[in-house]
Structure formats: structure tokens, C-alpha cells
Amino acid sequence: MKKTINIPLGSQHISLLEPVRFKFECENEKIISVDSDVGFVHRGIERACTTKFKFDAIGYVVARVCGLCAITHSLSYTAAVEKLLGGEITKKAKYLRILLLELDRIHSHMLCLSHTCENAGFEAMFMRIMGDRELVMEIQELLTGNRVQFDYINIGGVNRDINSEVAKKIIENLYEVKQRVLGYMDEFTNNWSLSLKFKGIGALSLDDAYSFNAIGPLARASGLNIDVRNEIDYLPFNEIGFKMQTQFEGDINARNIVRLNEIFNSILMCENIVNGLPEGEIFTKLKGKPNGEAIVRFEAPRGELMYYVKGNGSAMLERVRIKTPTFACIPAFTHIFVGENYADAPAILASFDPCLSCTAK
Amino acid sequence: MFDLKKYRKKSPWILHYNAGSCNGCDIEILASLAPKYDLERFGVINTGNPKQSDIFLVTGPVTYRSRERLVELYTQMPEPKVVIAVGSCTCTGGVFRDMYNVEDGIDRYIPVDVYIAGCAVSPELIIDGVVKALEILEKKSKEMEKALKLFKEATSENGVINRRNVALKVGEVHEEN
Numbered sequence: 046m047k048k049t050i051n052i053p054l055g056s057q058h059i060s061l062l063e064p065v066r067f068k069f070e071c072e073n074e075k076i077i078s079v080d081s082d083v084g085f086v087h088r089g090i091e092r093a094c095t096t097k098f099k100f101d102a103i104g105y106v107v108a109r110v111c112g113l114c115a116i117t118h119s120l121s122y123t124a125a126v127e128k129l130l131g132g133e134i135t136k137k138a139k140y141l142r143i144l145l146l147e148l149d150r151i152h153s154h155m156l157c158l159s160h161t162c163e164n165a166g167f168e169a170m171f172m173r174i175m176g177d178r179e180l181v182m183e184i185q186e187l188l189t190g191n192r193v194q195f196d197y198i199n200i201g202g203v204n205r206d207i208n209s210e211v212a213k214k215i216i217e218n219l220y221e222v223k224q225r226v227l228g229y230m231d232e233f234t235n236n237w238s239l240s241l242k243f244k245g246i247g248a249l250s251l252d253d254a255y256s257f258n259a260i261g262p263l264a265r266a267s268g269l270n271i272d273v274r275n276e277i278d279y280l281p282f283n284e285i286g287f288k289m290q291t292q293f294e295g296d297i298n299a300r301n302i303v304r305l306n307e308i309f310n311s312i313l314m315c316e317n318i319v320n321g322l323p324e325g326e327i328f329t330k331l332k333g334k335p336n337g338e339a340i341v342r343f344e345a346p347r348g349e350l351m352y353y354v355k356g357n358g359s360a361m362l363e364r365v366r367i368k369t370p371t372f373a374c375i376p377a378f379t380h381i382f383v384g385e386n387y388a389d390a391p392a393i394l395a396s397f398d399p400c401l402s403c404t405a406k
Numbered sequence: 407m408f409d410l411k412k413y414r415k416k417s418p419w420i421l422h423y424n425a426g427s428c429n430g431c432d433i434e435i436l437a438s439l440a441p442k443y444d445l446e447r448f449g450v451i452n453t454g455n456p457k458q459s460d461i462f463l464v465t466g467p468v469t470y471r472s473r474e475r476l477v478e479l480y481t482q483m484p485e486p487k488v489v490i491a492v493g494s495c496t497c498t499g500g501v502f503r504d505m506y507n508v509e510d511g512i513d514r515y516i517p518v519d520v521y522i523a524g525c526a527v528s529p530e531l532i533i534d535g536v537v538k539a540l541e542i543l544e545k546k547s548k549e550m551e552k553a554l555k556l557f558k559e560a561t562s563e564n565g566v567i568n569r570r571n572v573a574l575k576v577g578e579v580h581e582e583n
Binding site: 056057058059062063064084085086087088089090092093097105106109110111112113115156171172173175176178179182191192193194400402 | 424427428431432434436439440441442452455456467471504505506507508525526528
């Protein structure tokens with residue numbers, strides 16, 4: 046007689062924002078094997094980039110790969126095309142790009158934290174974090190004109206300038222966010238009922254993180270020093286106070302603490318940018334058509350995002366390849382589930398902060 | 407006693423399904439349920455069970471993999487139900503139109519009552535759409551009531567229920583209302 050039972054999670058489930066299906070094979074309460082299926086939202090964007098759109102429009106198309114890390118997608122594509130065209134953009138445009146990148150990281154991490162709380166059964170904390178997240182969304186709307194899909198980055202610079210009123214509002218709101226996040230730090234480290242669901246659950250060891258090729262906050266929570274912002278020199282992250290955040294436990298709690306620390310670091314970077322913004326133009330016109338190959342890497346809120354662009358001197362590109370962070374993390378995900386209780390599965394899944402529309406494209 | 411017609415409008419439950427969108431509209435739906443916009447003040451609760459929900463919020467152009475799931479969820483919802491298409495790509499396909507794995511818009515497969523445009527939609531528009539959907543829900547439940555009224559209410563005399571003259575003529579309900 047068969048002793049295990051199969052439990053499906055998804056493709057539609059209350060704890061999921063987007064369709065993904067996990068098949069858990071359980072023995073009593075324990076999960077003994079996991080099968081995942083991530084292809085529900087495949088739309089065919091890579092193909093459309095080479096057949097349907099010209100190269101100067103693709104920056105706005107690839108932003109629609111994912112709404113949460115939209116800015117990283119369009120930034121990576123734009124950086125790759127700028128490499129091929131060979132132009133240099135102004136320093137002010139670079140700083141404004143980092144500003145929006147970090148604001149996006151703050152709101153993405155806050156969404157992830159709130160979602161983890163909701164899946165652990167702490168509805169009040171979910172509401173609290175989502176309410177405070179609106180402060181960041183407000184800044185983004187002032188800066189770019191839209192709350193989620195910004196369409197802010199253009200080949201050659203950015204589309205909107207920042208004025209003194211917006212800068213003042215950014216500083217005010219970020220100060221407020223900082224106070225609120227200090228409150229969460231207290232809650233996440235000291236709250237007894239949250240620690241029941243978070244501490245020691247879903248742990249990933251340093252060796253496993255290394256051998257399963259984990260990236261992003263998942264790897265940094267296990268103590269792996271991996272962050273693309275530390276490795277690239279295209280944008281001046283080190284100038285404005287970037288610091289690597291790592292923890293060593295590797296469990297859900299460690300991932301949450303890494304995200305909270307990254308929010309602090311991002312707030313510091315945003316404040317530095319707004320206070321020391323260089324003078325100059327926000328846009329330089331770049332001429333020509335992309336010819337050749339380019340690879341660009343950036344740190345999305347979930348980990349490393351890689352773009353490969355190949356052009357042949359015409360307005361249509363030959364190939365656009367997108368390698369997304371969640372795709373690289375899936376082996377680590379399935380490894381973590383094994384040996385945990387099924388009741389913890391939604392909380393563990395939310396703590397990965399998976400982005401399936403990135404993965405399936 | 408338990409008047410379903412009255413309470414359904416006061417507390418409609420939402421089912422949310424992502425049929426291939428970019429997450430932008432999904433996080434805006436979450437934001438509209440959260441404290442600043444607070445859709446829950448209309449009695450709305452986000453639920454994961456299609457068999458308990460009245461309003462179906464769909465995001466995304468329908469991909470081939472999610473198509474069967476979408477229709478399945480729609481058929482599992484009890485009548486009366488309202489479908490809201492959230493976002494440009496849900497209404498027409500938007501930027502994803504004519505991509506090889508995409509059906510252009512959900513109205514090829516299920517009937518849609520409210521269209522909300524925008525990429526990504528703002529929470530204010532989602533609230534507008536849901537309030538509009540509540541009107542449609544009320545209208546639909548009234549239409550359902552009409553079809554069900556084939557009998558009058560039975561009269562009781564001295565504790566004996568009299569069911570002799572309870573059948574209604576067609577159109578008699580309208581005159582009474």
C-alpha cells in the first residue's frame with residue numbers, strides 16, 4: 046500500500062499572487078519530495094522582442110515582464126543597448142536611475158515582508174506594512190508619474206527631471222519609512238508568535254546555497270556574499286554608500302532580517318542621492334543602430350538579472366535573452382521544502398519572494 | 407429571517423486570478439485592499455475559494471496554460487457573479503497582443519461585465535470598478551429572483567398551511583412589484 050499522499054498547492058491558491066503549482070508528496074506532516082511547475086504565465090516576450098518591436102521600444106516592453114522589478118528589466122536592457130551604441134550618459138541620469146532602482150527595491154521588499162506575515166497568519170502586520178508601503182508608492186508616483194509601471198528609463202537617460210519640491214517630499218517620506226521599518230525590526234526579532242512560524246524553519250545551509258546556485262536575499266541570508274551591486278562599475282553604487290547585508294542562519298527569519306537591512310541601506314542610498322545630486326542634463330541623444338553582442342547584469346530585488354542582446358545593425362534585434370533571478374533559485378527552493386511540515390509551506394514559499402512572471406516571461 | 411438578497415450586496419467576496427499578467431495589477435489589487443484605499447470598507451474580502459465568491463477579478467491576457475483554469479474557476483462560481491477585467495492587457499491583450507502564447511483578452515472565453523483600463527491600473531480605478539460591479543451584481547440577483555418566483559407565499563389558517571392557490575400567472579410578479 047502506498048504510504049504517502051500527494052497535495053497540490055496551486056495553480057490558484059489564496060496564498061499565491063500568481064499561478065505556480067507545487068506538488069508536495071507528504072508522509073504524515075512531513076514533505077518528502079516536491080515537484081514544481083512554473084510555466085503558467087509564459088507569454089513569449091523574448092520572441093516578440095525580435096519580431097514585433099523595434100529596438101528603441103523594447104525598453105518599455107521588457108518592463109512588462111514583471112511589474113515588481115519593472116525598473117531593473119528596462120534598466121538592464123537599456124544599459125545593454127547603450128553599450129552597443131557606445132554612448133556615455135550623464136552623471137545625473139545615472140544617479141536618477143539608481144534612485145528609482147532603490148525605491149523599487151524598498152517597495153518590493155516591503156511587499157514581500159507583508160506577504161510573508163499574511164501567509165504566517167499575522168493579518169494585522171500585513172495591513173500595517175502595506176499601509177506604510179504607500180509612502181514609497183507616493184514618491185514613485187511623484188517622481189515618474191505612475192505607481193507601478195514607470196516607463197522612466199529611456200535609451201540615453203531618463204524621461205523626467207526631479208525638482209526641489211519632489212526632492213523635499215522624498216526626504217520627508219523616506220524619514221517616515223525609516224521610523225516605521227525600525228518598528229518592524231523590533232517586531233520581527235522580538236515577537237514571540239512570529240518567531241514560531243519563522244525561526245528555524247525553511248533553513249538553507251551555506252554549502253547548499255553555494256552548490257544549488259542560490260542568489261539574492263536567499264543566498265545572503267545563508268551567509269553567501271553575492272550581490273551584483275558590489276561587482277559592476279556601470280552605476281556608481283559604492284560611491285553612494287552601498288553595503289552588503291548578510292545573515293548566517295538561513296531560515297525565514299534571516300531572510301526577513303536581510304530584507305529589512307537592505308531597506309535601511311536603500312533608504313540611506315536614496316537620501317545620499319537626493320542630497321548630493323549632480324547638476325547637468327538628464328538626456329543625451331545616442332545615434333546609430335545596435336550592432337554586436339552585449340551582456341549586462343543587475344541586482345533586481347530578488348537577485349541577479351542578466352540580459353543578453355544581439356543586434357545586426359538594423360532596427361530589429363536578432364536575439365534578446367533574459368535570465369531572471371527566480372529561475373536560478375528554483376533548485377534551492379525545492380531543496381528547502383524537503384523535510385519541512387506541510388503547514389509551513391505557504392510561509393516558506395512567500396519568504397522566497399518568487400516572481401513567476403519573470404521566470405516564465 | 408436570512409435574506410440573501412439584502413446581504414449579498416453588503417458583503418461581496420472577491421476571487422482573484424492571474425491569467426498571465428506582469429504582477430503590476432496584482433500588487434495594485436493588494437494595495438487597494440490595504441489601509442490607504444481600503445476596499446474592505448465595502449464589505450469586500452479577498453477569498454481563495456471560487457465556490458464562495460461573487461466577484462471575479464482577472465488580470466492578464468489569457469495564456470494557453472492558464473486558459474482552462476480560468477474557465478474552470480468561472481464555472482465553479484455560483485450565480486449571480488460579476489467578472490471584472492483589470493488592466494489593459496486583460497481587456498484587449500495590450501502590449502502582449504499577438505504574441506504566440508497569448509489569447510487577446512479574457513472576453514474571448516468568459517463574459518466580462520466591467521472593463522478597467524490602464525497599465526498598471528491605479529487602486530482608485532479598481533475601487534470604481536468594484537463599486538460599479540456591485541450595481542451589476544444587484545441587478546443580476548434581481549433578475550434571478552424574477553425567474554424563481556413561480557409561487558406566491560403560502561397562507562396559513564389556524565396553524566394549517568394552505569398551498570392551494572399559490573401558483574402565479576406569468577407576469578403577475580411584475581404587477582405586484
